[in-house]
Amino acid sequence: MFTGIVESVGEVVEVGSGAATRRVLFSSSLPVERLPLGASIAVDGVCLTVVDRAPGRFAADLGPETLALTTLVRLRAGDKVHLERPLAVGDALGGHMVSGHVDGIGTIVASHAHGEARDIQIAAPPEIARYVVPKGSVAVDGVSLTVNLVDGERFGVTLVPHTLAATLLGRRAVGEPVNVEADLIAKHVHRLVTHYVGALGIRPGIT
Numbered sequence: 202m203f204t205g206i207v208e209s210v211g212e213v214v215e216v217g218s219g220a221a222t223r224r225v226l227f228s229s230s231l232p233v234e235r236l237p238l239g240a241s242i243a244v245d246g247v248c249l250t251v252v253d254r255a256p257g258r259f260a261a262d263l264g265p266e267t268l269a270l271t272t273l274v275r276l277r278a279g280d281k282v283h284l285e286r287p288l289a290v291g292d293a294l295g296g297h298m299v300s301g302h303v304d305g306i307g308t309i310v311a312s313h314a315h316g317e318a319r320d321i322q323i324a325a326p327p328e329i330a331r332y333v334v335p336k337g338s339v340a341v342d343g344v345s346l347t348v349n350l351v352d353g354e355r356f357g358v359t360l361v362p363h364t365l366a367a368t369l370l371g372r373r374a375v376g377e378p379v380n381v382e383a384d385l386i387a388k389h390v391h392r393l394v395t396h397y398v399g400a401l402g403i404r405p406g407i408t
């Protein structure tokens with residue numbers, strides 16, 4: 202479990218060439234050598250398993266699901282990525298509950314300065330957009346953000362100066378893909394309500 206509060210920006214050192222599974226080596230300023238083998242770490246919001254580590258470096262494998270559903274399939278040596286270690290018992294929950302199980306890929310469709318902040322809009326697939334609500338939470342490339350606007354399958358967020366300084370989101374251009382994870386609670390509530398409505402034979406939108 203993560204919070205969506207990015208701890209550090211790491212760099213891709215090397216990417217394996219496997220088609221079904223790829224091993225990626227990352228560099229990091231975090232004390233990753235203290236992580237046990239098998240520990241989780243979020244890379245651009247994707248929960249990965251540490252399979253090797255040394256001071257300043259760690260390796261993780263990208264499986265078929267990760268390659269199919271996230272932007273990590275595009276990683277190349279030299280790319281920068283957001284890093285967050287897993288939440289420990291007793292840690293402050295500064296963002297929101299983020300599982301690291303990315304729902305899919307969104308696309309930045311608008312980006313403009315708003316004073317010292319920056320507003321961006323993201324188009325999400327319909328199976329993700331249905332969980333996004335105004336003033337709710339969403340994780341974009343592993344960054345916990347508050348939804349300010351929902352317009353169909355688009356949603357808008359504001360990157361405050363700290364987020365612009367501590368993350369890469371402000372540098373993302375219109376047309377670039379981003380990992381999107383909808384709020385975990387919203388997904389569970391939606392599933393429970395849908396099941397309940399179906400069991401009662403209620404047609405959505407009909408009273």
